[in-house]
Amino acid sequence: MNLLKECEGAKSIGISGHIRPDGDCVGACLSLYQYLTKCLPDAEVKVFLEKPADIFSELKGFDKIDSSFQQEPDFDVFFALDCTPDRLGDAEKYFAAAKKKINIDHHVTNSGCGDINYIFPKVGSTCELIYDLVEADKLDRDIAVAIYTGIIHDTGVFQYSNTTPDTLKKAAHLISFGFDFPRLIEETFYQKTYVQSQIAGRAMMESVRFLDGRCIVSVIDKKTMDFYGVDSHDFEGIVNQLRNIKGVDCAIFMYETNTLEYKVSLRSNEKVDVAKVVSYFGGGGHMRAAGCTMKGTFHDCVNNLSLHIEEQLC
Numbered sequence: 001m002n003l004l005k006e007c008e009g010a011k012s013i014g015i016s017g018h019i020r021p022d023g024d025c026v027g028a029c030l031s032l033y034q035y036l037t038k039c040l041p042d043a044e045v046k047v048f049l050e051k052p053a054d055i056f057s058e059l060k061g062f063d064k065i066d067s068s069f070q071q072e073p074d075f076d077v078f079f080a081l082d083c084t085p086d087r088l089g090d091a092e093k094y095f096a097a098a099k100k101k102i103n104i105d106h107h108v109t110n111s112g113c114g115d116i117n118y119i120f121p122k123v124g125s126t127c128e129l130i131y132d133l134v135e136a137d138k139l140d141r142d143i144a145v146a147i148y149t150g151i152i153h154d155t156g157v158f159q160y161s162n163t164t165p166d167t168l169k170k171a172a173h174l175i176s177f178g179f180d181f182p183r184l185i186e187e188t189f190y191q192k193t194y195v196q197s198q199i200a201g202r203a204m205m206e207s208v209r210f211l212d213g214r215c216i217v218s219v220i221d222k223k224t225m226d227f228y229g230v231d232s233h234d235f236e237g238i239v240n241q242l243r244n245i246k247g248v249d250c251a252i253f254m255y256e257t258n259t260l261e262y263k264v265s266l267r268s269n270e271k272v273d274v275a276k277v278v279s280y281f282g283g284g285g286h287m288r289a290a291g292c293t294m295k296g297t298f299h300d301c302v303n304n305l306s307l308h309i310e311e312q313l314c
């Protein structure tokens, strides 16, 4: 796919990504936003996202993100990044009504819902796909920073098995633009606020192991969230911390979104395909990192997940 050709003649272009946007989603949206604004000065380019975490506020274009979704849906081209359109939240109406719909994603659970689909499940991040699509001579420092941010977030700073030689080659090229990548990694990936560390500590302390210690679950209810004054952004990294525990093959982190409703995050090693586990509950993601929303009591949710995890553990 040639991005600029696909957008040729378009007067209005929109970009969006999934609800509760993570580093890859924000990086992909803002790098594409910068690229199209730079290369297509005659087009009006808009980027819509649920308000991302403040840690991403240094990315160029962050202040241009529209989180009000007030605009009328009349785009010539609309991009859905890092997700299927049903996860676009309030931006789904823009995608549905667009004259040309383009879907760029790396989720194994996405079979492609656009007029044009650029979906590569083996690639570690949507930002890597944006890197592939951006013409090399148009890449600049600010675009490089946004793409790099997405890559480090979805690969766990090049630790996860979705890191390939290509990922590292792309990252090597990106840091050649000369930005402060150690600070970017520290401030967007590792650094936590005091309450974020407290809530992570609470989640660790109250975690419960089951299936002979091979599975671990922790839950944070609404009351506790209110007590600490935290929201979903503050839970980033907790499920990975649970998965890091010795002997654990599959980690589950849940937080209450409504009465009898939980957002569930799963992480695993090579023993469990968590994308398969969540597929029974309308979720999606990757083999080793996936999520879904579940209804019912905490125990019902865990029992239901446990059945599908156990099946794979034997």
Ligand code: 5GP
Pocket: 018, 087, 107, 109, 239, 264, 265, 266, 282, 283, 284, 285, 286, 289, 290, 291, 292, 293
């Ligand atoms: P996380 O656990 O960090 O929220 O998400 C892990 C992976 O699963 C991400 O790639 C994310 O996009 C995907 N994911 C999380 N929750 C859902 C969900 O409810 N539906 C779908 N389709 N994918 C999800």
Ligand code: MN
Pocket: 024, 025, 082, 106, 124, 125, 126, 154
């Ligand atoms: Mn991603």
